[in-house]
Amino acid sequence: MQEIPKPLQVYVVEDSPIIRRLLASTIEAAGGELVGHSANALAAIADLGVLQPDLILIDISLDSGSGFDVLRALQEQKMGQSAIKVVLTNHANAEYENLSLKLGADSFFDKASETSQVLALINALAAEKRRRGSRPRDPDHHEGNYNRS
Numbered sequence: 001m002q003e004i005p006k007p008l009q010v011y012v013v014e015d016s017p018i019i020r021r022l023l024a025s026t027i028e029a030a031g032g033e034l035v036g037h038s039a040n041a042l043a044a045i046a047d048l049g050v051l052q053p054d055l056i057l058i059d060i061s062l063d064s065g066s067g068f069d070v071l072r073a074l075q076e077q078k079m080g081q082s083a084i085k086v087v088l089t090n091h092a093n094a095e096y097e098n099l100s101l102k103l104g105a106d107s108f109f110d111k112a113s114e115t116s117q118v119l120a121l122i123n124a125l126a127a128e129k130r131r132r133g134s135r136p137r138d139p140d141h142h143e144g145n146y147n148r149s
Helices: 017-029 041-050 067-076 094-102 111-132
Strands: 009-013 033-038 055-058 084-089 107-110
Touching (some): 009 017, 017 033, 033 041, 067 094, 084 111, 094 107
Parallel strands (some): 009 033, 055 084, 084 107
């Protein structure tokens, strides 16, 4: 019997209920699964210590803590190493982008002008996971690029 592959597993670190709902509906429509969400850095870090999502969507400004705290903890504690980490923020400037990438983010997007690109990325990753039947990124064989440029 062939095992049915799991859908794209996504965790969202976002304090805006509107953005969280938009991301959740896109994940669901793409055939992915929202495995958790938090508006708080410490709660997100705790969740991500247990969960192993394929994709982590991270806002910089949170109700408590920041997306940088989440990225730093993931990097220092070697959690979520195989997950694709995408920052989606209203604070899209070169300093924040450079720090995000230094802390292990794979991509950085501006909420004001690039949210549609993140939604397209979710759809593409969900489709790739269905096609491959495994995590969407194989570091040795993946030919895709998750950056906006």
